[in-house]
Amino acid sequence: MRLRFTKMHGAGNDFVVLDATRRPLELSAAQLRHLGDRRLGVGADQILLIEPASTPGVDFRYRIFNNTGNEVEHCGNGSRCFVRYVVDHGLTDKKTIRVETVNNQLELTLADDGRVRVDMNRPIFDLARVPFDASGLVPRAEGGFELWPLADVGVELAVLSMGNPHAVMRVADVDSAPVATIGPRVEGHPRFARRVNAGFLQLLSRREVRLRVYERDAGETLACGSGACAAVVAGIRLGWLDRRVEVHARGGDLLIEWPDDSASVLMTGPAVTVFEGEIEL
């Protein structure tokens, strides 16, 4: 099968974007892995599939696959690229777009400066929904939140979901943080039944942080949008951060806002087309 694709990135988190709005596209896990492969395929952290919506009032369906072929619930940076794609390819003339994902709906707005603002919905703190098994653990309370000890890994985690699972650790310096060694141990820890995205957060001030994320399946990426939201929400609940925070990832910057505890988290950032092409699968 010959497949047209668009290669995009959001703050360095990169994607192969596929248009399945006109005809259905079913790809096997092996084909998705091939697309994501940086040597044998196109190369991407995630593969994004755009489909027609099945719900009235919703513009598109947006599906996300990690480069392992696993379908996942959320991808913040990918959602910005999705908007750029549907606008640039004339699939809509709206500037505010509603999209359904595997477990949610999102509202996305293309700003005049080309950046995209995403309503990432409300964070989920119910540990069973992350899911995180905290049985037998005693958390340390800080601010209005808990830090959970993983004694076997030697870390303390804030745990929450942005629709997908996140664990956030505070570090003194992201450059020297043990992302490559601790990241996979947290990602695959048995207390996270569906594994987890592991964030390493360095505070610069109450309004500015640096962040690295070891993503579930994809490993460390240059940025993780849902990870940035999770880290800022955790930092706010722990009393470390204000409600509007600039997040510096290795591949670019994201603005994260959480106006109050009952509000949606808002993420604003770039979405860039790199090239278009065709590949034989």
Ligand SMILES: N[C@@H](CCC[C@H](N)C(=O)O)C(=O)O
């Ligand atoms: N890069 C993403 C998150 C992609 C999914 C993640 N690896 C998971 O498995 O949950 C983002 O920008 O949010």
